Amino acid sequence: GAGVSQSPSNKVTEKGKDVELRCDPISGHTALYWYRQSLGQGLEFLIYFQGNSAPDKSGLPSDRFSAERTGGSVSTLTIQRTQQEDSAVYLCASRAGTYLSTDTQYFGPGTRLTVL
């Protein structure tokens, strides 16, 4: 596709339920990131995938959070037993994947998660 897409755009769930958030990166991009953003705040890094390497999971806030990337393309972020503090916008970004820190990250529009 032309850009990074995420689905759903909005998700309302009840406390204790599991949710899955999907990210479709730009075709050919080997690097994929998940971030979390609270209202009007900066982005909190969650997890990073680069090609076939083991993902960098250092930002995941608890073991209720997990993510996978199938076939080096689509990624799913799963939150188990959701809590109210999980409410936030979850942003996905992809990058061409060269080992340059100046590479541009392209962000999707995000999924707004509300846990009641």
Place this chain on the structure above:
Amino acid sequence: TQLLEQSPQFLSIQEGENLTVYCNSSSVFSSLQWYRQEPGEGPVLLVTVVTGGEVKKLKRLTFQFGDARKDSSLHITAAQTGDTGLYLCAGARAGGTSYGKLTFGQGTILTVHP
């Protein structure tokens, strides 16, 4: 621990005024990026600075990277209502295995009134 301190957090000005947003850290970054984000959308990259002391201009926006590569500033001249949005700085650390992993500041919410 917030590695990138961004200030001010909120800025409300009149159209035509100038403003500066600051991004400071005690850590050295190999590059620093500035993003602008509008409601309901993801951040969009404005500029990347990589060299200490570097100054980049993008129309009415001027970006500066500190000599020690620990801080940066964004200056907007003659602000317009279309500049309204959330401005984010983000730094990439040198070395390590997580190339391209960015650390974001808390953001500055800019409102430009007509």
